[in-house]
Amino acid sequence: MKISELSSVIEAKINNLDLDAKLNDQGVVLQVSNGIATIYGLSKAMYGEMLKFENNVMGVVLNLKTDSIGAIIFGDYTQIKEGQSVRATGEILQVPVGTELTGRVINALGQPIDGKGPIKTKDSYPVERIAPGVIARKSVDEPMQTGLKAIDAMTPIGRGQRELIIGDRQTGKTTIAVDTIINQKNASKPMHCIYVAIGQKASTVASIVKKLEDHGAMAYTTVVAANAADPAAMQYIAPYSGCAMGEYYLENGLDALIVYDDLSKHAVAYRQISLLLRRPPGREAFPGDIFYLHSRLLERSARVNESYVEKATQGKVKGKTGSLTALPIIETQSGDCSAFIPTNVISITDGQIFLDEALFKSGIRPAVNSGLSVSRIGGAAQTDIIKKLGGKSRITLAQYRELESFAQFSSDLDESTQMQLHQGLMLTEAFKQHQYQPLRVAEMAVILHAASINVLLDVPTSDMKNYEESLRQYLNNHHTELMNTINATGNxxxxxxxxxxxxxxxxxxxxxxxxDG
Known part of the structure; x- marks a missing residue:
């Protein structure tokens, strides 16, 4: 073949060459240890972007460096080896949301772990979302009843509020949260509940699920579990996943309650991840962005106005407000509220319920310290009857605690002081409540009204529990219409x-x- 002919053939081949270029952002694993991977080659990866490793293991980008990236791995990181390829998906981590998740136990990625089969949902939300702005928010003025006299009367919680539950280990923090979830079946306006278990033992989570099932509360509850045996990455992402699931209800004009149990373990999981990513440690070895970790989570809890809901649903839902109420839990060491994580979360939330170990051990349960507990929403989120009857309780109990400490050193007390001590002791007994037995508004109002008209002064403190149960039963049986009216109106x-x-x-x-006796 002549050179001219050869050149024409080559030219024809070049002209007919089909170059179907495909961009594939792919990298290589440099190092992997304890659920953290260092990857080279993903120059265009975004913070928070999902990565796909070999064997279909997923990860998320958390560190961006000039020559490499750091990623956390979801699932079994032992399958990932050095030299394996990693592909960027171009997507932010999302989880399934919707009513289909109700009654199920799922992991931090929204995958079922209760053995009840797959979950088919229509929608999914990114786990990291921007909190509603100031203009979109509506004032918190609807009560979120816990069913616990000591809380609803003294430190009320509103729908859309963030109320911290704080105290030492084994002081009843989880019990308050579970009681609140159980009590929502008594609410006139239903609330969807999400319980996020972070770093708990699997047996503990199972017992909580069993308790919710026994009380019929799983019918409106989703449990998101990142157990102690799960990787730190799963414990880190779990509260954000649960929050996204709660935001589905908020944006559809409904009310939701989310419990984070607990954010102390969440902070420890994030500290572990950060140190493995070689971020510099700060106070108490926590990284500098630990405050942002919890603030961007809790700020997403709010009550939003009608226009926000209408915009979020593209006009499908009109004239409705939505809310996401958060009950974060923080564990203290020896009652030290001045530690790094407790002070951080206290400053982010709208108040705290402080549980005192000394009160708990003395048999006062729930062990709510009325002096240190506060709600920044206050009476705005109380029913009229609880607001008027419970208003004096806080002052009476605080004075009683002060007088009680002084009375130990004095044998001769005047009559007014003795009366104050007796009233305080009577109220302390009246506020005691068994776990998993939340009360409706009328049932709480009855005992508070009895205290206000001083008939409890004639009841021995040892008989207070029997007296209260008999009184409630009597009014429920013989004054049913009155009790129903109080429950319906709260007037x-x-x-x-x-x-x-x-x-x-x-x-x-x-x-x-x-x-007479």
Whole structure:
């Protein structure tokens, strides 16, 4: 073949060459240890982008350096070896959301772990989302009843609020959260609940799920579990996944409650990840962005206005507000609230319920310290009857705690001081409550009203529990209409006040706790 002919053939081949260029951002694993991978070659990777390793193991980018990136690995990181390829997906980590998750136990990625089969959802949300802005928020003025007298009367929680539950180990923090979830079946306006277990033993999570099932609460609850045996990456992402699931209800004009149990273990998991990523340690070895870790999570809890819901649903839902109420839990060491993580979360939230170990060991349960507990929403999120009846309780209990410490050193007390001590002791006994037995508004109001008209002063403190149960049972059976009215309206007008007083007096006349003995 002549050179001219050869050149024409080559030219024809070049002209007909089909170059279907495909960009594939691919890297190589340089190092992997303890669920952290260092990767070379993914120059265009984004922070928070999902990565796909070999064997279909997923990861997320958390470190961006000039010559490499650091990623956390979800799942079994022992399958990943040095030299294996990694592919960038171009997508931010998302989790399934929707009512289909109700009644299920899932992991931090939204995958079922309860053995009840796959979950088919229509929607998915990114785990990291920007919190609603100031303009989108609506004032918190609807009560979120816990069913616990000591909380609803003294440190009320509103729908859309962030109320911290803080205290030492084994002081009843989780019990308060579980009681609150159980009590939502009594709510006039239903709430969808999400319980996020972070770093708990699998047996502990199983017992909580069993307790929720026994009380019929799993019918409106989703449990997101990142157990102690799971990698730190799963424990780190779990609260954000749960929050995204809660935001689905918020954006559809519904009310949701989310419990983070607990953020102390979440901070420890993030510290482990950060140190493995070679980020510099700061105070108590926590990295500098630990405050941002929890603030960007808790700021997503809010009550949003009608226009926000309408925009989020593209006009499908109109005239409704949505809310996401957060109950983060923090564990203290020897009651030290001045440690790094407790002070951080206290400054982020709208108040705290402080559980005192000394009160717990003395048999006062829930062990709420009325002096250190506070709600920055206050009476704005209380029903009228609980607000008026519970208002004096906080002051009475605080004065009682002060007088009690002084009374130990004095044998001769005047009559008014003795009366204050007796009233404080009586209220302390009245606020005691068994776990997993939350009360409706009317049932709480009855005992608070009895305290306000001083009929409890005639009841021995050792009989207070039996007295309260008998009183509630009597009013539920003989004054059903009155109790239903209080539950429905929450009002405390002169008519309700008179009817309650007469009902309690009639109970005393027909029982062993009458004034004559």
């Amino acid at each position: 405390y007008n002169d008519t309700i006040k008179t009817q309650l007083t007469e009902a309690i007096q009639s109970f005393h006349q027909s029982s062993q706790w009458g004034h």
